Amino acid sequence: MIATTREDFREILRLVRPGARVLDVGCGEGELLELLTREKSVDGQGLEISPAGVAACLARGLAVVQGDGDRDLDHFPTRSFDYAILSKTLQQMREPKHVLSELLRIADQAVVSVPNFGHWRVRASLMVTGRMPETRALPDPWYSTPNIHLCTLKDFVDLCRELDLRIDACAALVTGKSARPIDPTKPLENWRSETALFLLSRRTEERAGAVPTDLFGEVALPAAEPEAPKRRRRRA
Amino acid sequence: MTAPATATPAIEVNGGTYRFPAGKGLRLDSGATLEPLEIAYKTYGRLNEDRSNAVLVCHALTGDQHLASPHPATGKPGWWSRFVGPGLPLDTDRYFVICSNVVGGCMGSTGPSSTNPKTGAPYALSFPVITIADMVRAQAMLVGALGIEKLFAVVGGSMGGMQVLQWAADFPERMFSAVCMAAAPRHSAQNIAFHEVGRQAVMADPDWRGGDYERHGVSPSKGLAVARMAAHITYLSEVALQRKFGRELQRDGLSWGFDADFQVESYLRHQGASFVDRFDANTYLYITRALDYFDLASQHGGVLAQAFRRARDVRFCVLSFSSDWLYSTAESRDIVRALNAAGCRASFVEIETDKGHDAFFLDEPELDRTLRGFLGSAAQARGLP
Numbered sequence: 001m002i003a004t005t006r007e008d009f010r011e012i013l014r015l016v017r018p019g020a021r022v023l024d025v026g027c028g029e030g031e032l033l034e035l036l037t038r039e040k041s042v043d044g045q046g047l048e049i050s051p052a053g054v055a056a057c058l059a060r061g062l063a064v065v066q067g068d069g070d071r072d073l074d075h076f077p078t079r080s081f082d083y084a085i086l087s088k089t090l091q092q093m094r095e096p097k098h099v100l101s102e103l104l105r106i107a108d109q110a111v112v113s114v115p116n117f118g119h120w121r122v123r124a125s126l127m128v129t130g131r132m133p134e135t136r137a138l139p140d141p142w143y144s145t146p147n148i149h150l151c152t153l154k155d156f157v158d159l160c161r162e163l164d165l166r167i168d169a170c171a172a173l174v175t176g177k178s179a180r181p182i183d184p185t186k187p188l189e190n191w192r193s194e195t196a197l198f199l200l201s202r203r204t205e206e207r208a209g210a211v212p213t214d215l216f217g218e219v220a221l222p223a224a225e226p227e228a229p230k231r232r233r234r235r236a
Numbered sequence: 237m238t239a240p241a242t243a244t245p246a247i248e249v250n251g252g253t254y255r256f257p258a259g260k261g262l263r264l265d266s267g268a269t270l271e272p273l274e275i276a277y278k279t280y281g282r283l284n285e286d287r288s289n290a291v292l293v294c295h296a297l298t299g300d301q302h303l304a305s306p307h308p309a310t311g312k313p314g315w316w317s318r319f320v321g322p323g324l325p326l327d328t329d330r331y332f333v334i335c336s337n338v339v340g341g342c343m344g345s346t347g348p349s350s351t352n353p354k355t356g357a358p359y360a361l362s363f364p365v366i367t368i369a370d371m372v373r374a375q376a377m378l379v380g381a382l383g384i385e386k387l388f389a390v391v392g393g394s395m396g397g398m399q400v401l402q403w404a405a406d407f408p409e410r411m412f413s414a415v416c417m418a419a420a421p422r423h424s425a426q427n428i429a430f431h432e433v434g435r436q437a438v439m440a441d442p443d444w445r446g447g448d449y450e451r452h453g454v455s456p457s458k459g460l461a462v463a464r465m466a467a468h469i470t471y472l473s474e475v476a477l478q479r480k481f482g483r484e485l486q487r488d489g490l491s492w493g494f495d496a497d498f499q500v501e502s503y504l505r506h507q508g509a510s511f512v513d514r515f516d517a518n519t520y521l522y523i524t525r526a527l528d529y530f531d532l533a534s535q536h537g538g539v540l541a542q543a544f545r546r547a548r549d550v551r552f553c554v555l556s557f558s559s560d561w562l563y564s565t566a567e568s569r570d571i572v573r574a575l576n577a578a579g580c581r582a583s584f585v586e587i588e589t590d591k592g593h594d595a596f597f598l599d600e601p602e603l604d605r606t607l608r609g610f611l612g613s614a615a616q617a618r619g620l621p
Binding site for chain 2: 051056063067074075077
């Protein structure tokens with residue numbers, strides 16, 4: 001087992017194919033890139049906003065550009081990477097939709113993880129306390145949370161459909177446990193997945209020479225029709 | 237090659253003046269050939285056995301080869317002695333650091349005050365116009381003459397950073413890594429405008445004598461001092477000037493005249509006056525011109541990324557300072573964008589400081605940390621101990 005405390009790192013490590021070109025958006029101090037470089041011999045590049053993070057990456061010998069995922073993704077030429085990784089920060093972006101489409105302009109595939117606001121703890125927290133939910137995955141009070149664009153699994157799947165993205169794989173992440181492959185379109189998963197990690201690609205373009213890293217099989221998205229009112233769900 | 241050793245106890249310092257062999261002049265971008273050619277240089281530390289630990293540092297507009305040893309004219313410590321020495325980011329126990337005076341300079345390299353072999357008098361304005369690429373070509377010849385096939389790093393700030401970029405465009409196979417600080421890929425209209433003010437100040441001094449001041453035994457020091465005063469403002473930031481001087485007066489009360497009432501006036505006058513003791517007016521004209529002519533993209537069909545297309549194996553570190561308005565962060569980002577587009581391995585750091593353009597000379601812990609991190613990991617990749 002790879003020594004890392006972050007369950008999403010283990011999953012990303014599994015998804016990325018060896019020798020790939022990887023852009024890690026919001027790479028922090030470069031732990032993931034270093035791991036990917038060591039274990040998968042990737043050709044890595046980081047984008048990080050904090051000077052301390054950038055300095056730490058440089059000291060690790062990583063290539064890193066100081067910048068803001070919201071503003072500076074235009075640094076990178078179209079299709080210059082095999083993977084663009086955005087781990088647990090999409091919900092902190094000012095324009096998540098734009099960022100998501102930028103990731104898939106720059107790279108053939110994007111690895112994106114998002115906390116699920118549809119998780120039962122979140123729903124229960126709001127329902128019981130009547131206050132903004134504070135959970136394991138979303139621990140900050142409303143006035144100081146960096147998470148300004150939260151979504152549920154269902155919302156995220158809708159956005160992928162709108163951007164014409166294919167979900168190549170999806171896994172539910174729970175702290176301290178191994179990842180569980182899921183079909184994110186299943187309502188039950190929207191209740192029970194705390195965080196979901198997606199492997200996405202463009203649907204419209206053929207990926208020349210890319211071998212799909214399809215671990216769980218492509219997830220068939222239901223056609224975009226307004227959902228009929230469902231029978232009442234039991235309480236979670 | 238003469239090599240007078242002036243070793244301090246801590247660093248091994250060598251250097252001298254390299255005279256290019258007869259018949260081996262420098263072909264210039266202007267079409268002229270400069271011959272004879274001498275390049276004055278200094279070295280710090282020791283070249284290792286497989287000659288893989290050499291770092292070339294390129295100096296800025298008014299800098300020189302006295303990088304980490306006292307300046308012979310002023311007696312002050314070398315201009316980058318904060319960063320070059322044992323245990324410092326450019327660790328002389330580890331690297332062999334070379335710094336040469338640019339062609340056109342006035343600290344021993346062939347320049348407008350050198351003797352024109354055709355006339356036996358100083359070149360003055362008969363010296364050919366030089367470019368950043370000419371400076372780099374002369375450096376490459378020197379590095380070759382020192383027996384170094386591939387530099388471990390080429391490092392420079394401001395005009396030195398432009399030379400680093402030019403190195404990457406012209407001699408990428410002869411460098412392993414590159415550090416470009418507080419530079420730009422081209423001179424902007426504002427940059428050219430400030431330089432023109434400086435040149436006009438020099439040329440308006442009656443002692444300039446059409447450039448022939450040396451033959452007349454005079455010096456346009458008033459004009460050169462004014463040029464330096466104007467330029468010096470561009471090296472600082474508004475915040476730093478305000479913090480350092482505010483509206484503080486030199487004496488109690490105003491003079492109700494044109495003496496240097498304000499401390500900032502006195503400071504600038506001092507900057508101008510001390511500059512003329514160590515710098516040549518014609519060199520100032522030639523080097524500012526070389527900077528104005530610099531536009532790396534235009535040498536490559538207007539596409540900056542094309543300049544770096546052969547430099548994919550070079551590791552780049554681009555640095556800017558947040559309060560630098562001479563060569564701003566946006567311009568450094570342009571460089572990074574082009575490097576990325578060319579498929580180069582590039583890192584970029586914007587250092588938060590209010591010290592302006594000149595921050596790369598100053599005590600900036602973040603700069604220290606960045607240089608250490610980048611060079612240290614590059615050294616590891618290069619297999620340097």
